[in-house]
Amino acid sequence: MGSAATPMAPKARGTLSAVAPVSKSNHNSENFRLSNGLKDFLWLISDVENGRLLDLGQVSQATLNFFIERGFRVTTDDMLRSWKEFRRAEEENQRNAPPSDFNEPLSPEEIAQHFLRNSLQYPDDEFNAVLVWDIFDRLDAGLLSQVANRLYEIVHPGGAVLAVFHSKTPDRTYRYRIVDNQTIEIVPIGPVGGQVRIFQNREILNLFSRFRSAKTFVGRDQLREGLFIK
Amino acid sequence: MWRKQPEGKPSPSATPAAPGAFAPPYSPPAQKSTPSSSALPAPIAPSVPAYSAPSPEPAVLTQGIRIRGDVTGKADLFIDGDVQGSIRLGESRLTVGPSGHVKADIEAREIHIRGTVEGNLRGRERIILGNSCHVKGDLESPRVAIEDGAQFKGRVEMGPVADARERQNKRTASAAPPAATTTTSASTPTSEPIEAQRGSH
Numbered sequence: 336m337g338s339a340a341t342p343m344a345p346k347a348r349g350t351l352s353a354v355a356p357v358s359k360s361n362h363n364s365e366n367f368r369l370s371n372g373l374k375d376f377l378w379l380i381s382d383v384e385n386g387r388l389l390d391l392g393q394v395s396q397a398t399l400n401f402f403i404e405r406g407f408r409v410t411t412d413d414m415l416r417s418w419k420e421f422r423r424a425e426e427e428n429q430r431n432a433p434p435s436d437f438n439e440p441l442s443p444e445e446i447a448q449h450f451l452r453n454s455l456q457y458p459d460d461e462f463n464a465v466l467v468w469d470i471f472d473r474l475d476a477g478l479l480s481q482v483a484n485r486l487y488e489i490v491h492p493g494g495a496v497l498a499v500f501h502s503k504t505p506d507r508t509y510r511y512r513i514v515d516n517q518t519i520e521i522v523p524i525g526p527v528g529g530q531v532r533i534f535q536n537r538e539i540l541n542l543f544s545r546f547r548s549a550k551t552f553v554g555r556d557q558l559r560e561g562l563f564i565k
Numbered sequence: 566m567w568r569k570q571p572e573g574k575p576s577p578s579a580t581p582a583a584p585g586a587f588a589p590p591y592s593p594p595a596q597k598s599t600p601s602s603s604a605l606p607a608p609i610a611p612s613v614p615a616y617s618a619p620s621p622e623p624a625v626l627t628q629g630i631r632i633r634g635d636v637t638g639k640a641d642l643f644i645d646g647d648v649q650g651s652i653r654l655g656e657s658r659l660t661v662g663p664s665g666h667v668k669a670d671i672e673a674r675e676i677h678i679r680g681t682v683e684g685n686l687r688g689r690e691r692i693i694l695g696n697s698c699h700v701k702g703d704l705e706s707p708r709v710a711i712e713d714g715a716q717f718k719g720r721v722e723m724g725p726v727a728d729a730r731e732r733q734n735k736r737t738a739s740a741a742p743p744a745a746t747t748t749t750s751a752s753t754p755t756s757e758p759i760e761a762q763r764g765s766h
Contacts, residue, residue: 394694394717396710403723410720417718510713 366521367514372552372560374517376497379564380464383407387461389489391415392468397512397520407464414454415470418478419529421450443477451481457489465490467498468511471542472531479542487545487565496546496563500534503557521558534559628664636669645680656689663697676706685719 380386388407390398391414402409425446441449465486471479486496499511507523514520534542539561540549546563553559623641626632630646637653645662652659654673661667665680676688679695686692688706696714703720711717 394711394715396712399709399711399721403721408720408722412718413716416716 366523368519368521368554368556368558369517370519370552370560371517372497372499372550372562373513373519375550375562376464376495377516379495379562383463386463387491388464388466389457389462390466391470392466393510395510395512397514398466401513401515402464410457410462412455414482415473417454418450418474421454422446422475425449443475444481447475447478447481450478451485455482455485455489459488460491460494461489463491463494465494465496466511467496469499469501469509471498471534472501473529474532476532483542484545487543490565492565494565496543496561496565498539498543498561498563500539500559500561501531501557502533502553502559504531504533505557623658623660626665651684661698670702 380388384406386407388402388409390409390411392398393413393416394411399409399411425441429440467486471482474482490496505527508525508527510522510524512520512522536551536553536559539551539559543549543561543563546565548564550562551559552562623643624638626642626644626646626648628645632646632648632650634650635653636642636648636650637655639655639657641658641660642652642654643660643662644665644667646664647666649668651669652667652671652673654671656674658675658677659671659673660677661680661682663679665682667680667682668684669682670684670687671682672687672689674689675691675693676686677693677695678686678698678700680697681699683701685702686700686704686706688704688708690706691708691710692704692706694700694704694709694711694715694717696712699716701718703722704717705722705724707723709721709723
Protein backbone atom coordinates (compact mmCIF):
# COMPACT_ATOMS: atom_id res chain seq x y z
CA MET A 336 0.00 0.00 0.00
CA GLY A 337 0.98 3.59 0.14
CA SER A 338 2.67 3.34 3.48
CA ALA A 339 6.40 3.40 3.46
CA ALA A 340 6.60 0.81 6.12
CA THR A 341 9.83 -0.66 7.22
CA PRO A 342 9.47 -4.40 7.53
CA MET A 343 9.71 -5.59 11.05
CA ALA A 344 12.46 -7.87 12.18
CA PRO A 345 11.17 -11.43 11.92
CA LYS A 346 10.36 -13.07 15.18
CA ALA A 347 10.93 -16.71 15.87
CA ARG A 348 8.20 -18.97 14.62
CA GLY A 349 6.12 -20.89 17.02
CA THR A 350 4.03 -20.46 20.07
CA LEU A 351 5.16 -19.24 23.40
CA SER A 352 3.27 -18.74 26.54
CA ALA A 353 4.46 -16.62 29.37
CA VAL A 354 3.03 -15.42 32.62
CA ALA A 355 2.76 -11.67 32.76
CA PRO A 356 2.89 -10.41 36.29
CA VAL A 357 0.13 -8.03 37.16
CA SER A 358 1.68 -4.89 38.41
CA LYS A 359 0.40 -1.52 39.28
CA SER A 360 3.57 -0.11 37.80
CA ASN A 361 3.89 3.55 38.70
CA HIS A 362 0.18 4.03 38.81
CA ASN A 363 -1.91 3.77 41.91
CA SER A 364 -5.17 2.52 40.52
CA GLU A 365 -5.83 -1.18 40.25
CA ASN A 366 -7.10 -0.50 36.74
CA PHE A 367 -3.55 -0.23 35.46
CA ARG A 368 -1.92 -3.43 34.33
CA LEU A 369 1.59 -4.15 33.26
CA SER A 370 1.37 -5.68 29.81
CA ASN A 371 4.09 -7.85 28.38
CA GLY A 372 1.98 -8.28 25.27
CA LEU A 373 1.99 -4.54 24.72
CA LYS A 374 5.71 -4.37 25.38
CA ASP A 375 6.44 -6.96 22.70
CA PHE A 376 3.89 -5.43 20.35
CA LEU A 377 5.59 -2.05 20.60
CA TRP A 378 8.99 -3.60 20.15
CA LEU A 379 7.79 -5.31 16.97
CA ILE A 380 6.56 -2.07 15.45
CA SER A 381 9.30 0.15 16.82
CA ASP A 382 11.22 0.19 13.52
CA VAL A 383 8.21 1.05 11.41
CA GLU A 384 8.32 4.50 9.89
CA ASN A 385 5.12 6.26 8.88
CA GLY A 386 3.23 3.24 10.05
CA ARG A 387 -0.49 2.71 10.10
CA LEU A 388 -2.34 1.43 13.11
CA LEU A 389 -5.90 0.22 13.36
CA ASP A 390 -7.63 0.37 16.73
CA LEU A 391 -10.73 -1.79 16.77
CA GLY A 392 -11.85 -0.71 20.22
CA GLN A 393 -13.61 2.37 21.47
CA VAL A 394 -11.78 5.51 20.59
CA SER A 395 -9.35 6.62 23.28
CA GLN A 396 -7.54 9.92 23.42
CA ALA A 397 -4.62 8.39 25.31
CA THR A 398 -4.09 5.57 22.81
CA LEU A 399 -4.50 7.94 19.91
CA ASN A 400 -1.88 10.31 21.28
CA PHE A 401 0.47 7.48 22.15
CA PHE A 402 0.72 6.25 18.58
CA ILE A 403 0.45 9.58 16.80
CA GLU A 404 3.38 10.85 18.82
CA ARG A 405 5.28 7.86 17.50
CA GLY A 406 4.54 8.80 13.93
CA PHE A 407 1.66 6.42 13.24
CA ARG A 408 -1.44 7.25 11.29
CA VAL A 409 -4.23 5.91 13.42
CA THR A 410 -7.55 4.58 12.25
CA THR A 411 -10.22 3.92 14.82
CA ASP A 412 -13.08 1.55 14.13
CA ASP A 413 -15.30 0.56 17.03
CA MET A 414 -16.14 -2.76 15.51
CA LEU A 415 -18.10 -4.20 18.37
CA ARG A 416 -20.47 -1.26 18.37
CA SER A 417 -20.86 -1.55 14.60
CA TRP A 418 -21.66 -5.22 14.99
CA LYS A 419 -24.25 -4.58 17.68
CA GLU A 420 -25.90 -1.87 15.61
CA PHE A 421 -25.92 -4.14 12.60
CA ARG A 422 -27.54 -6.95 14.57
CA ARG A 423 -30.16 -4.61 15.96
CA ALA A 424 -30.99 -3.37 12.48
CA GLU A 425 -31.15 -6.94 11.17
CA GLU A 426 -33.52 -7.99 13.93
CA GLU A 427 -35.67 -4.97 13.25
CA ASN A 428 -35.82 -5.85 9.58
CA GLN A 429 -36.80 -9.40 10.41
CA ARG A 430 -39.59 -8.20 12.66
CA ASN A 431 -40.92 -5.76 10.10
CA ALA A 432 -40.64 -8.08 7.12
CA PRO A 433 -44.01 -9.40 5.90
CA PRO A 434 -44.47 -13.12 6.46
CA SER A 435 -43.28 -14.87 3.36
CA ASP A 436 -41.48 -17.98 2.31
CA PHE A 437 -38.75 -15.77 0.88
CA ASN A 438 -38.00 -14.13 4.23
CA GLU A 439 -36.27 -17.04 5.87
CA PRO A 440 -34.04 -16.00 8.75
CA LEU A 441 -30.41 -15.78 7.76
CA SER A 442 -27.88 -18.18 9.16
CA PRO A 443 -25.19 -16.78 11.47
CA GLU A 444 -22.63 -17.19 8.69
CA GLU A 445 -24.82 -15.28 6.25
CA ILE A 446 -25.32 -12.49 8.77
CA ALA A 447 -21.58 -12.35 9.31
CA GLN A 448 -20.99 -12.11 5.58
CA HIS A 449 -23.51 -9.28 5.28
CA PHE A 450 -21.80 -7.44 8.12
CA LEU A 451 -18.33 -7.82 6.70
CA ARG A 452 -19.42 -6.41 3.35
CA ASN A 453 -19.41 -3.01 4.99
CA SER A 454 -17.05 -3.56 7.86
CA LEU A 455 -13.29 -3.97 8.02
CA GLN A 456 -13.21 -2.94 4.39
CA TYR A 457 -9.65 -1.74 4.31
CA PRO A 458 -7.14 -2.44 1.56
CA ASP A 459 -5.06 -5.56 1.92
CA ASP A 460 -1.74 -5.13 3.77
CA GLU A 461 -2.87 -1.68 4.93
CA PHE A 462 -1.86 -1.76 8.59
CA ASN A 463 1.40 -2.36 10.35
CA ALA A 464 -0.32 -2.84 13.68
CA VAL A 465 -3.81 -3.69 14.87
CA LEU A 466 -5.25 -3.41 18.37
CA VAL A 467 -8.15 -5.82 18.76
CA TRP A 468 -8.68 -5.59 22.53
CA ASP A 469 -11.38 -8.01 23.72
CA ILE A 470 -13.80 -7.87 20.81
CA PHE A 471 -13.38 -11.56 19.97
CA ASP A 472 -14.88 -12.43 23.35
CA ARG A 473 -18.09 -10.67 22.36
CA LEU A 474 -18.51 -11.44 18.68
CA ASP A 475 -20.95 -14.08 17.50
CA ALA A 476 -19.48 -17.46 16.66
CA GLY A 477 -20.28 -17.12 12.98
CA LEU A 478 -18.15 -14.03 12.75
CA LEU A 479 -14.99 -15.13 14.52
CA SER A 480 -13.08 -16.95 11.81
CA GLN A 481 -14.17 -14.46 9.15
CA VAL A 482 -12.94 -11.52 11.19
CA ALA A 483 -9.66 -13.27 11.96
CA ASN A 484 -9.17 -13.96 8.26
CA ARG A 485 -10.01 -10.40 7.32
CA LEU A 486 -7.53 -9.16 9.93
CA TYR A 487 -4.86 -11.31 8.37
CA GLU A 488 -5.55 -9.77 4.97
CA ILE A 489 -5.40 -6.15 6.07
CA VAL A 490 -2.20 -6.54 8.09
CA HIS A 491 1.02 -5.75 6.30
CA PRO A 492 3.45 -8.71 6.09
CA GLY A 493 5.48 -8.53 9.27
CA GLY A 494 2.76 -6.53 10.97
CA ALA A 495 1.46 -7.35 14.42
CA VAL A 496 -1.93 -7.82 16.04
CA LEU A 497 -2.49 -7.43 19.77
CA ALA A 498 -5.64 -8.97 21.19
CA VAL A 499 -7.00 -9.42 24.70
CA PHE A 500 -9.11 -12.36 25.86
CA HIS A 501 -10.81 -12.87 29.17
CA SER A 502 -9.90 -16.14 30.80
CA LYS A 503 -12.81 -15.82 33.22
CA THR A 504 -16.24 -14.34 32.60
CA PRO A 505 -15.93 -10.65 33.38
CA ASP A 506 -18.51 -8.88 35.47
CA ARG A 507 -18.11 -5.60 33.59
CA THR A 508 -17.48 -4.19 30.18
CA TYR A 509 -14.15 -2.47 29.82
CA ARG A 510 -12.48 0.17 27.78
CA TYR A 511 -8.74 -0.09 27.18
CA ARG A 512 -6.20 2.69 27.01
CA ILE A 513 -2.49 2.59 26.44
CA VAL A 514 -0.82 4.60 29.14
CA ASP A 515 2.85 4.01 28.46
CA ASN A 516 5.18 1.48 26.86
CA GLN A 517 4.08 -1.34 29.09
CA THR A 518 0.94 -0.21 30.86
CA ILE A 519 -2.66 -0.57 29.82
CA GLU A 520 -5.45 1.08 31.72
CA ILE A 521 -8.58 -1.03 31.90
CA VAL A 522 -11.55 1.18 32.59
CA PRO A 523 -14.83 -0.44 33.62
CA ILE A 524 -17.62 1.28 31.75
CA GLY A 525 -20.71 -0.72 32.52
CA PRO A 526 -22.34 -4.08 33.03
CA VAL A 527 -21.69 -6.92 30.64
CA GLY A 528 -24.19 -6.70 27.82
CA GLY A 529 -24.68 -10.02 26.08
CA GLN A 530 -22.65 -13.16 26.14
CA VAL A 531 -18.93 -13.31 26.70
CA ARG A 532 -17.03 -16.20 25.22
CA ILE A 533 -14.11 -17.63 27.14
CA PHE A 534 -11.46 -18.95 24.80
CA GLN A 535 -9.05 -21.72 25.56
CA ASN A 536 -5.49 -21.09 24.49
CA ARG A 537 -5.79 -23.68 21.72
CA GLU A 538 -8.91 -22.00 20.34
CA ILE A 539 -7.11 -18.69 20.16
CA LEU A 540 -4.21 -20.20 18.29
CA ASN A 541 -6.55 -21.95 15.87
CA LEU A 542 -8.38 -18.72 15.21
CA PHE A 543 -5.15 -16.97 14.27
CA SER A 544 -3.55 -19.98 12.62
CA ARG A 545 -2.86 -18.08 9.39
CA PHE A 546 -0.47 -15.79 11.20
CA ARG A 547 3.20 -16.68 11.06
CA SER A 548 3.75 -16.42 14.77
CA ALA A 549 1.52 -16.44 17.82
CA LYS A 550 2.39 -15.70 21.41
CA THR A 551 0.08 -15.52 24.38
CA PHE A 552 0.57 -13.99 27.80
CA VAL A 553 -1.55 -15.11 30.70
CA GLY A 554 -2.12 -12.59 33.44
CA ARG A 555 -3.21 -13.19 36.98
CA ASP A 556 -6.00 -10.73 36.46
CA GLN A 557 -8.02 -13.10 34.24
CA LEU A 558 -6.79 -11.48 31.08
CA ARG A 559 -4.89 -13.26 28.36
CA GLU A 560 -3.02 -11.28 25.74
CA GLY A 561 -2.34 -12.61 22.28
CA LEU A 562 0.32 -11.27 19.95
CA PHE A 563 0.17 -12.41 16.34
CA ILE A 564 2.62 -11.64 13.56
CA LYS A 565 1.84 -11.95 9.88
CA MET B 566 -45.43 66.43 19.80
CA TRP B 567 -42.86 64.89 17.39
CA ARG B 568 -39.80 66.77 16.43
CA LYS B 569 -39.84 67.41 12.73
CA GLN B 570 -36.99 65.97 10.71
CA PRO B 571 -34.94 68.83 9.28
CA GLU B 572 -35.10 68.82 5.55
CA GLY B 573 -32.03 67.80 3.63
CA LYS B 574 -30.72 65.90 6.58
CA PRO B 575 -31.45 62.21 6.21
CA SER B 576 -32.43 60.12 9.14
CA PRO B 577 -29.71 58.02 10.73
CA SER B 578 -31.19 54.85 9.33
CA ALA B 579 -30.99 56.19 5.82
CA THR B 580 -27.37 57.20 6.07
CA PRO B 581 -25.28 55.15 3.69
CA ALA B 582 -22.88 52.84 5.42
CA ALA B 583 -19.37 54.03 5.77
CA PRO B 584 -16.82 51.92 3.95
CA GLY B 585 -15.90 48.96 6.05
CA ALA B 586 -18.90 49.29 8.35
CA PHE B 587 -21.08 46.23 8.90
CA ALA B 588 -24.83 46.12 8.82
CA PRO B 589 -26.32 44.42 11.83
CA PRO B 590 -27.69 40.99 11.09
CA TYR B 591 -31.42 40.78 10.45
CA SER B 592 -31.81 44.57 10.50
CA PRO B 593 -35.04 45.72 8.86
CA PRO B 594 -34.74 47.66 5.60
CA ALA B 595 -34.06 51.36 6.13
CA GLN B 596 -36.93 53.76 5.54
CA LYS B 597 -36.44 56.58 3.11
CA SER B 598 -37.36 59.99 4.39
CA THR B 599 -39.33 61.83 1.78
CA PRO B 600 -40.77 65.32 1.86
CA SER B 601 -44.25 63.84 2.12
CA SER B 602 -43.24 62.07 5.26
CA SER B 603 -43.06 65.34 7.09
CA ALA B 604 -46.56 64.70 8.31
CA LEU B 605 -45.44 61.46 9.83
CA PRO B 606 -43.56 61.34 13.04
CA ALA B 607 -39.84 61.36 12.57
CA PRO B 608 -38.10 58.18 13.61
CA ILE B 609 -36.91 58.18 17.13
CA ALA B 610 -33.18 57.88 17.40
CA PRO B 611 -32.55 54.30 18.42
CA SER B 612 -30.73 53.67 21.62
CA VAL B 613 -28.57 51.07 19.85
CA PRO B 614 -26.44 52.38 17.01
CA ALA B 615 -27.82 51.28 13.68
CA TYR B 616 -24.44 50.17 12.40
CA SER B 617 -22.85 48.23 15.16
CA ALA B 618 -20.28 45.50 14.77
CA PRO B 619 -21.75 42.06 14.20
CA SER B 620 -22.69 40.13 17.25
CA PRO B 621 -20.08 37.58 18.36
CA GLU B 622 -22.83 35.01 18.79
CA PRO B 623 -22.79 32.32 16.14
CA ALA B 624 -25.36 31.89 13.44
CA VAL B 625 -27.74 29.13 14.45
CA LEU B 626 -29.45 26.42 12.45
CA THR B 627 -31.95 25.12 14.92
CA GLN B 628 -33.69 21.79 15.12
CA GLY B 629 -36.11 21.26 12.28
CA ILE B 630 -34.10 23.26 9.78
CA ARG B 631 -32.83 21.21 6.86
CA ILE B 632 -30.22 22.42 4.37
CA ARG B 633 -28.99 20.59 1.31
CA GLY B 634 -26.05 22.19 -0.43
CA ASP B 635 -22.86 24.01 0.36
CA VAL B 636 -22.57 26.15 3.44
CA THR B 637 -19.81 28.74 3.37
CA GLY B 638 -19.15 31.85 5.40
CA LYS B 639 -16.98 33.73 7.80
CA ALA B 640 -19.19 33.63 10.88
CA ASP B 641 -19.27 31.04 13.59
CA LEU B 642 -22.05 28.55 13.08
CA PHE B 643 -24.06 26.34 15.41
CA ILE B 644 -25.95 23.50 13.75
CA ASP B 645 -28.65 21.65 15.60
CA GLY B 646 -30.56 20.83 12.45
CA ASP B 647 -29.91 18.71 9.41
CA VAL B 648 -27.28 19.60 6.81
CA GLN B 649 -26.21 17.64 3.76
CA GLY B 650 -23.55 18.87 1.37
CA SER B 651 -20.38 20.61 2.43
CA ILE B 652 -19.48 23.16 5.07
CA ARG B 653 -16.55 25.55 4.70
CA LEU B 654 -16.19 28.19 7.35
CA GLY B 655 -12.58 29.19 6.84
CA GLU B 656 -11.46 30.95 9.98
CA SER B 657 -14.62 30.40 11.97
CA ARG B 658 -15.87 27.87 14.42
CA LEU B 659 -18.47 25.22 13.74
CA THR B 660 -20.42 23.51 16.48
CA VAL B 661 -22.74 20.62 15.78
CA GLY B 662 -25.18 20.38 18.66
CA PRO B 663 -26.55 17.18 20.19
CA SER B 664 -29.54 17.20 17.82
CA GLY B 665 -27.49 18.09 14.77
CA HIS B 666 -27.19 15.67 11.87
CA VAL B 667 -24.57 16.59 9.33
CA LYS B 668 -23.64 14.60 6.26
CA ALA B 669 -20.92 16.74 4.81
CA ASP B 670 -17.22 17.34 4.63
CA ILE B 671 -16.41 20.10 7.07
CA GLU B 672 -13.61 22.63 7.01
CA ALA B 673 -13.31 25.27 9.73
CA ARG B 674 -10.86 26.78 12.14
CA GLU B 675 -12.38 24.95 15.06
CA ILE B 676 -14.86 22.10 14.90
CA HIS B 677 -16.79 20.92 17.92
CA ILE B 678 -19.07 17.93 17.42
CA ARG B 679 -21.71 16.86 19.91
CA GLY B 680 -24.17 15.41 17.41
CA THR B 681 -23.97 13.09 14.44
CA VAL B 682 -21.61 13.72 11.57
CA GLU B 683 -20.76 11.67 8.54
CA GLY B 684 -17.94 13.21 6.54
CA ASN B 685 -14.33 14.24 6.73
CA LEU B 686 -13.39 16.96 9.21
CA ARG B 687 -10.52 19.40 8.68
CA GLY B 688 -9.90 21.74 11.59
CA ARG B 689 -7.26 24.40 11.10
CA GLU B 690 -6.77 24.72 14.84
CA ARG B 691 -8.62 21.94 16.56
CA ILE B 692 -11.31 19.34 16.47
CA ILE B 693 -13.23 18.37 19.58
CA LEU B 694 -15.41 15.28 19.67
CA GLY B 695 -17.81 15.54 22.57
CA ASN B 696 -19.00 12.58 24.57
CA SER B 697 -22.39 12.49 22.85
CA CYS B 698 -21.10 12.56 19.30
CA HIS B 699 -21.28 9.97 16.54
CA VAL B 700 -18.67 10.70 13.92
CA LYS B 701 -17.89 8.64 10.86
CA GLY B 702 -15.11 10.11 8.76
CA ASP B 703 -11.51 11.15 8.87
CA LEU B 704 -10.13 13.85 11.15
CA GLU B 705 -7.30 16.16 10.19
CA SER B 706 -6.17 18.88 12.55
CA PRO B 707 -3.17 19.99 14.61
CA ARG B 708 -5.14 19.21 17.73
CA VAL B 709 -7.77 16.58 18.27
CA ALA B 710 -9.55 16.18 21.59
CA ILE B 711 -11.85 13.24 22.12
CA GLU B 712 -14.00 12.96 25.21
CA ASP B 713 -14.79 9.62 26.79
CA GLY B 714 -17.92 8.19 25.30
CA ALA B 715 -17.43 9.71 21.87
CA GLN B 716 -18.24 7.33 19.07
CA PHE B 717 -15.82 7.64 16.23
CA LYS B 718 -14.95 5.62 13.20
CA GLY B 719 -12.25 6.88 10.91
CA ARG B 720 -8.68 7.94 10.52
CA VAL B 721 -6.97 10.60 12.59
CA GLU B 722 -4.13 12.72 11.37
CA MET B 723 -2.68 15.30 13.67
CA GLY B 724 -0.58 17.89 11.96
CA PRO B 725 -0.87 21.30 10.42
CA VAL B 726 -3.77 21.68 8.05
CA ALA B 727 -2.83 24.16 5.39
CA ASP B 728 -4.76 25.47 2.45
CA ALA B 729 -3.27 26.98 -0.66
CA ARG B 730 -3.13 30.49 0.80
CA GLU B 731 -1.42 29.33 3.97
CA ARG B 732 1.09 27.33 2.02
CA GLN B 733 1.89 30.47 0.02
CA ASN B 734 2.28 32.46 3.24
CA LYS B 735 4.57 29.81 4.63
CA ARG B 736 6.79 30.02 1.59
CA THR B 737 7.11 33.78 1.87
CA ALA B 738 7.65 33.81 5.61
CA SER B 739 9.66 30.64 5.96
CA ALA B 740 12.18 32.31 8.23
CA ALA B 741 9.59 33.15 10.87
CA PRO B 742 9.90 31.08 14.07
CA PRO B 743 7.06 28.68 14.83
CA ALA B 744 4.39 29.84 17.23
CA ALA B 745 4.67 28.57 20.76
CA THR B 746 2.15 25.89 21.56
CA THR B 747 1.13 23.97 24.60
CA THR B 748 1.44 20.24 24.53
CA THR B 749 -0.24 18.10 27.13
CA SER B 750 1.28 14.79 27.90
CA ALA B 751 -0.91 11.92 26.84
CA SER B 752 0.49 9.53 29.38
CA THR B 753 -1.84 10.60 32.15
CA PRO B 754 -5.23 9.01 31.63
CA THR B 755 -8.14 11.17 32.58
CA SER B 756 -11.80 11.39 31.86
CA GLU B 757 -11.27 14.90 30.62
CA PRO B 758 -10.32 15.33 27.01
CA ILE B 759 -6.64 15.72 26.45
CA GLU B 760 -5.32 17.79 23.68
CA ALA B 761 -2.22 16.79 21.90
CA GLN B 762 -0.24 18.47 19.28
CA ARG B 763 2.12 16.89 16.88
CA GLY B 764 4.62 19.29 15.50
CA SER B 765 5.30 19.36 11.82
CA HIS B 766 8.33 17.41 10.76
